[in-house]
Amino acid sequence: MYWEKDVETLNRKKLEELQLARLQETVKRTEKSYYYSKLFKEKKLSANSLKSLQDIQKFPFTTKDDLREHWPYGFIAVPKDELVRMHSSSGTTGRATVVFHTAHDISVWSNLLARCMFMTGMRKSDVFQNMMTYGLFTGGLGFHYGAEKIGALVIPAGAGNSKRQIQLMMDFETTVVHVIPSYALHLSTVFTELKLDPRKDTKVKIAFLGAEPHTEKMRRKIEGIYGYKAFNSYGLSEMNGPGVAFECPYQDGMHIWEDSFLVEIIDPKTLEPVADGQEGELVMTSIQKEGMPLLRYRTKDLTRIIPGICPCGRTHRRIERIKGRTDDMLILKGVNIFPMQIEKKLMEIPDVGTNFLIILDRDEFNDSMTVKVEVNKKYFAGDIKQLENLRKKIAEELKGELLITPKVDLVEPDSIPKGEGKAVRVIDNRKD
Ligand code: ADP
Ligand code: ZN
Secondary structure, X not given: OOXXXXXXXXXXXXXXXXXXXXXXXXXXXXXXXXXHHHHHHHHOOOHHHOOOHHHHHHOOOEOHXXXXXXXXXXXXXXXXXXXXXXXXXXXXXXXXXXXXXXXXXXXXXXXXHHHHHHHOOOOOOOEEEEOOOOOOOHHHHHHHHHHHHHOOEEEOOOOOOHHHHHHHHHHXXXXXXXXXXXXXXXXXXXXXXXXXXXXXXXXXXXXXXXXXXXXXXXXXXXXXXXXXXXXXXXXXXXXXXXXXXXXXXXXXXXXXXXXXXXXXXXXXXXXXXXXXXXXXXXXXXXXXXXXXXXXXXXXXXXXXXXXXXXXXXXXXXXXXXXOEEHHHOEXXXXXXXXXXXXXXXXXXXXXXXXXXXXXXXXXXXXXXXXXXXXXXXXXXXXXHHHHHHHHHHHHHHHHHHHOOOOEEEEEOOOOOOOOOOOOOXXXXXXXX
């Protein structure tokens, strides 16, 4: 049941002692990087400033902009010849940031992923199909190394090419997949097109859904279509990539691996810590990294610590499913809206929402929102009234959730462009 029982169930006191020792080592290491050495001199900080875990609060935050400004090598904490791998973020919110790993970092990271996958029930006997982009993106190689560590047979399928994905799944009797949730829904339309039923025609029993925010409803919908158990997988390049936090068999929040990451949740406005259980921005310090350790990295991801102990016996705290990024929030006519609120509503309506897109426009002084929604093909073959009723129903449901009335535009499956990576949910035409 556990990949590393000792670490996964370490009691809090011991876990915190381990964290403090690793934090002190990390700060010593960061003193060797261009960025932190300068910063520490200015602020008169050093590893000696850390007597307790709370002392981390004396250190300034590190942001994505800091990484961008000191691109590419400003944060490396070892001589360049110690580095063995580079990765980069996806660049979802601007210029992609780069991260570097030593051989030790790759080994720790792979082990974390093995721990995550093993926790959900994946074993050596499994056939693992990794449907993520291989290359600079961390979701490909990260999971690949972790799965090999478990000893599973890995199919490095990469992203896209849906018909081949399905063929591979059937020919080699794939039992575990790693997939972006929006792609899992898209892929289901290809199964339908091929007149195949993923529940009957494949042997997949476990899926890892990661790389983008998705609602509980979306997870349940995907599980329903495929008949497998889907586990939420969270990570970001700056903290290795996937393998930061992962769901256990209870599927109630993601255990965040506190032997590798020191976790804080802050109010993104005041930058003050919030109490356990309160929502805020996740801030993390990597305490096992050599190549490019980061202190108090502001992820911009919104979540909260789930209070209480998980029945699985792991002592590492759980974070709730990510609600979105602080910069995902849309403001329309003074109302704050997260794309996830729209997804949640759409997933409640049958036959709706394999893909959707939010379009914001401005004419003269008025802002408007159009939600383009893919619906089951049958609505376009039948009575036009049926389609109109569905449109009205969706508009009403969304109004109930958002308090403003969006325009709703129903389209056929696969008519909203779908790239291979993270789904684009919002097009904002209001910016000039
Ligand atoms: P980018 O920040 O450019 O997208 P990454 O590829 O490093 O680059 O992606 C990390 C980000 O992806 C996280 O900060 C988070 O916003 C999002 N993300 C990853 N996994 C999940 C998940 N399971 N749920 C919600 N968001 C996720
Ligand atoms: Zn658990």
